[in-house]
Structures are given as C-alpha cells and as structure tokens.
Amino acid sequence: MSKIKPRTFKGARDFLPEDMLHRERILQVMRDIFKKYGFDPVETPAIEYLDVLTGKYGEEADRLIYRLNYKNGTKDEAALHYDLTVPFSRMVAMHPELNLPFRRYQMQPVWRADRPQPHQGRFREFYQCDVDCIGTDSMIVDAELIAITHEILSVLKIPGFLIKINNRKILNGISEYIGAGDQFSDIYTSIDKLDKVTWTEVEAELKEKKVPSSAIEKLHSLISKELTLDALKNELKNIEIAQHGIKEVEEVISYLKILNVPESHYKFDVSLARGLDYYTGTIVETKLPAYPHIGSLNGGGRYNGLIASFGGKDTPAVGISMGLDRIFTAMQQLNLIEEVKTATKVLVGNFGKETLEASLKLVAYLRANNINTEFYPEDAKLKKQFSYCDKKNIPYMCIIGESELQENKISLKKMKDSTQVSLSLEDIAAAIL
C-alpha cells in the first residue's frame, strides 16, 4: 500500500474516548428526556435524492447541500441531508398510516458545505438531535418542546441559558406593517444574522435585496426598541396576522408557567428570526448571553406547510433541534467537562504462562460480574503495565503473580492512593464496586 498523508476532512473531526464518553452521556441524557416527554426514536438515511432536499430551506441554505457524484443531472441525483426536519417530513408524507399526533426524536449527523468555525462549535459534519410532533396545532406541544430544552440544559448543568421565543406570524405582520409584505422571506433571512453581524451590514443586505429604504428604517426602529409582547401588540394592533402570532406566544408562555419552566430561562424576542424558509409559527432559539461567541445551543419552530409539500395531507408540525456539538463546545468552554479517559474499571495484569490461565479466568469472572475489565495482552514488566494503567486513569489493577497463585489470592491495587489488598476471588467484585 502506498503511503498517504493521514488527515481529516476540513470541518470534520475525530473523537477520542475523552470526548466520546461525554458525548455518549449527553446523547443518553437527551434520549431519556425525549422519551420521558412521550417521544419515540426514528431514523432516516443520510443520503436523500437531491430534489427531496432542495427548495425547502431557502436559496442560501440550498447552496450548502453536499451533493454526491451520483447520477448527476438526472432525477436520481443524490445528496447528504442538510438537517433532519426535511427528511422527517418526507418520511411522514410516505406514511399516511401514522397514528397522529406522532412524536419522534432523531439523533444523527448532518452535513453543510459551510465555512467551519470550530471555536463557535460550527462544523461541516455535526450531530442534530431533533424532537418533533406532527398532527396538532396545539401550542401545548410548542411549550413542551421549550420545557424539554430547559430540562436537558439543566440536567447538563449549563448555567445562564436563555430560550428566545418569537413567531413567524409576528415577523410576517412586521413585514406588512413596514410596507414590505411580499419580501418577508428576504427580511427574516437578514434579521437572522443580527446576532453575528451589525445592523449596518444587515441594512446593506436588505438594500441589496431591494427592500425600500423607508421599510428598512421602520424595521430598525421597531426591532431596536426591544418591545415587550404587550407593547408590540399595541404597535401592530391593525395587523391581523401579527395579533394571531402574539396570541400564540402568549399561549405558549401560559403553558410554560404550568410546566414550571422558570421565567429567567425564556424570553420573547421580536428580533429572533431563524434563517430557514419553512417556519410558519412559533420559533425558538437558545443562547448563552454571557458567551455570545458560542452559537445557538438549539433552535426550531413550527413548519405547518412542509409535509404537504411532499404531497402529503396538510399536517401541522413543530420541532426543535438540539445541537450536540454546540452543547459540547459550550460545556468545554464553561469547564463543565471533567477529564475522563476510559470507562474501564480494572486492568488485570499479565505475568506470563504460569499465571495466564488464572488471570484470564479472573478477567472472565470480573466481566461476568459486570465490571468493565481489560486484560493486559502481553507479558510485559510490571512497571510498564502499571504505568499503562496509571496513564489511562483506570482506577484498579489486579495482579496474579506466582505467590498469589500459590496462595489462591489476588492482589488488588487502588491506583489513586497506591494501596494494595490481598483478596480471594469471592471478595474481589465487592471490593471494586
């Protein structure tokens, strides 16, 4: 085999056990909470036909879809999924027999041909952990998804997170109010960037999109005021769609109170827009206000028209997506990640032919007692095996040397304080657990 320079694809990462053990834990926390709220798992393939994906996210996002070199130019052209919402909607459209309301979670990698920004937790290949409910318009579900967000981030001990809440109907009403009703898609795609770039840049982009200057000015004045829900209700009193959106936000907040989500963790924010085309109602996004350089920990909202776009029945839908990579990056930067190198509890040493059978039997015994056990595979010097165990932070080492074999005992060393005891096989499992 010819020698190749080993390297990872730009914007993609390897995860060693010190990361993976935490990532597995975070996924398990989410999985348990999703199930607790009545959601069941589904999966869709990473590869979708290209036309299934395009035309739902908006032009900017469509350009970021990774295409395969597969039947290019035909209707069978294929690509990697950009998110899990569109594939899930495609799946629902193919399963009219589903018992509605249908609640599902889905945790898989997605791919975006974006400029990677690792410090902000932005990669080309990353996990999304989605939780969605289809088949109901009830704002109770929108509130439950916010409660799920709150519970996951609380269990992970992430401090000071803020779940921002808005509604696309309010944004559509604002577009109408400023006199740019037919350009609402351009407007929210630009507003969405406000937490990354300055107003001047957003303004320039809106001008380029030919939004009239008067409308841009009115928009700025409305957004920069950071209006409360009540003030906005008054300001937009003649805009029917905005009133509808405000009523939905009020309803969501009333349920959050019953579900005991503390008010310090959520907030109505009229400048929250979300970048994707498919949202139609509630939109949410979670930030760490004290760490603005870390991107959103999650985001989502209602997308009532998406499933029908696949020819399915008009099916209301709402969902959020937790970003595993963002959450993990945030936890690292907040020093919430304790160093861990292995899930192994015990290393059983190897001291050559004489004691091999007894040692291997000990290994089998420990495993039969559900203790994560590694056997050192070579007859190396004790010092080398000890140093391996120490470097890997394995808490215990078991030794059966010649003397232990004669006495029918096992030496158990606690690595942390180097204390050692001599035990019989019957006592060893209890000493470790």
Added chain:
Amino acid sequence: MSKIKPRTFKGARDFLPEDMLHRERILQVMRDIFKKYGFDPVETPAIEYLDVLTGKYGEEADRLIYRLNYKNGTKDEAALHYDLTVPFSRMVAMHPELNLPFRRYQMQPVWRADRPQPHQGRFREFYQCDVDCIGTDSMIVDAELIAITHEILSVLKIPGFLIKINNRKILNGISEYIGAGDQFSDIYTSIDKLDKVTWTEVEAELKEKKVPSSAIEKLHSLISKELTLDALKNELKNIEIAQHGIKEVEEVISYLKILNVPESHYKFDVSLARGLDYYTGTIVETKLPAYPHIGSLNGGGRYNGLIASFGGKDTPAVGISMGLDRIFTAMQQLNLIEEVKTATKVLVGNFGKETLEASLKLVAYLRANNINTEFYPEDAKLKKQFSYCDKKNIPYMCIIGESELQENKISLKKMKDSTQVSLSLEDIAAAIL
C-alpha cells in the same frame, strides 16, 4: 414549495419507532459489552478525503466507494467512508501519543454503492459496530473479540450461530502450496464468494484471473476436504507461513476454552477468506448455518500493515465489525422481535380548559417521577383519545375530567384489561411503576 415525490434513496431505509426501539436496544447491548471488555468509544467523520480510503480494500471494493461532488480531480476529492477500519487506522496514524494497546469501539453508518439485497440484510447505507485493539500481537485479543461476538449474540438470544475462524497466513501458505504464491490476493477474493456462489463460478473467476489450472485443481481438492486443523498441519508441513498461521489459530482456540466460549459456537474453516485486502492474520466471520440466505452477522480479523500505510509506526491491529442491520434482519426472520410501538408508559387525556391546568400538572408530576408520559394535545372526544392510546399500545391512560377535578382524584385506566381505579396524585406513580 413545489410538490416532490417523496421517496427514499435506493438501498437506504427509514426506521419507525417499532424498528428503532429494537435497534437502540441492540446498540446498547453492544455498547455495554464492548465496555465490559475494556473498549472505549471513538468516532471518525463520515466524509474522508478519497485518497485516505482507496487502495486499502482491493479493487472491487474501491469501486463501491461513494464519492462526493467535491473538488473532483484534486487531492481534496472527498468520499463517504466504506467501513470504519480504514478511518480508524488513519486516526491512529494521526495520534502517535496514544497509550498502547488502545482498545476502541465505533458504531456508525457506512456506505457502499452496491446492489441492495434487503432480504439478506444487504443495504447501501448500514451500521457497522466495530471493536478493535491496536498495539499488540497477542492472540489473547483475537480470542477476546470472538468472546465478545459470542456474548452479544447470546444476550440477543440468537440461536445456532457459528463463528468461523481462519488465518490469512494459512491462505497465503495454501497459495504457495498450490504454486500460485504471487496470486494470493486474487485467490482469497474469489474463495470469499464460495458461500454465495458455486465452485464452478469461483473456478471461472480464477481462470479469468489467470490462475493456472493445476493450481485451481489443487486448491479445490484442499478446500473441499474440509480438513481439520491437524490434518491441514500435516498437509502443509513444509510451508512455513502456513504453520505459523495454524499455530496462531491453535493459540486463539486455547484462549477461547479458558474464556468459556462453548465449542459448539466456533469452528476452524479453511475456506473462510474475507474479501478485503488489508487482513494479515486471524480472520473470523459469523454465520447462521440454518439460515444461509442471511449474510454474515459479523466479520473481521488482523490487519497489521494498515496503520503503517498512513506513515504511522508499524502497529499490529485486530478487530471485528458487528453488522447491526444483519443482526436485526436475522432477529426479525427468527421471530425474536417482539412488537413494540412506543416507549411511552402513560397517556394523560385532555378534556378542555376547565381541567387543563390540573392535567398538565399531572403530566409534569409523572415526568418528574421518571415515567414516560405523553399529553394528548387537543381537547378531543374521549373515544378518540382512548383509541389513539390503544392503537399506540400505551399501557396506561390517566383521566382528569370534571368529576375527578372536584374530588381531587385521577382515574387510571389499564389499557390491557380496561380496568380503572381512582387514585390521588401521591399514589399514582407507584400504581404505574
């Protein structure tokens, strides 16, 4: 949005909860057993640079690699990983600081542009669950991987599986013995197909590869005898590399005995070849002899040269890959998959504004007690909610109607036998658990 025909990519699949709940359980069984044997998790990206993947598997497999439409023709050309072994070897070559021996497991989808054969559990996108150890030549690890295979399939209650064991050194010795020593790669790629096609087809393929007729004849006579290890040792007594391979198989089997792997579940098989180029020693593959149409449940072996091919140090390595999809297909066909539709334990009914707050508080209370609880989001007729609960096989339904609200009680209905009890909030969790 324009209407698009919803469809899944050929050879890829959607998984609804009735499949996913089982798939999650199988993955968890594997994860727990991998950890019990001292293996820790890693992940590598799905996307790799193309040159990282090609030239390791052999020509036939290289053609099955899915390429991205990304910088085609440059050294940055990218592709989807074909297995997890080559990406893992690439990762190891990039991490010379790893504490050896290093044991890892890795469970991710892989992609192959193959002809899908769903009934045999052969897809274009499927999960591999790999478990590998690098940095030691010790046959103890080869035996531990077989013990892992045995334990996983036993816990999953799969009956009658057979782990076939061979060694590439024996196959190389056979190539030498039959006078085709420089064509060993052609020979084992063809032999590998013997469990799918007849000898006549293999013979034709070997002829096409210009293996001399006399060699083909000798090969057939040797393989068709189904020789025992001892008989083969005698037959190949002058072939040094074959003797070395036989000694390794004997050693592995001696450890399997100590590790209590029942002899009925493994067998030396000289016709086991494995299709990939990178193997150098032990090779294994697990079959269900009673169900020959179901493909291998796992496969693997030693690949001592692969890591060095990335410029890393010469690092011995051995691993096996459990096929989640094959195992799941096998369990379905063996009727080992009990019907399950949800992980939800309780549906709390919704009977309108009057009782909404009390019902939602009950939902929050049940979840706080770690009971998977779904709230019916709409104020529908009791019959409709009841039928939803029944269809989804949720075991319990909780009802707070007007009379329950007045009496400060909750009606708990056991769906299986339609029995109903009236309980206070304090007693409800215990009644469900």
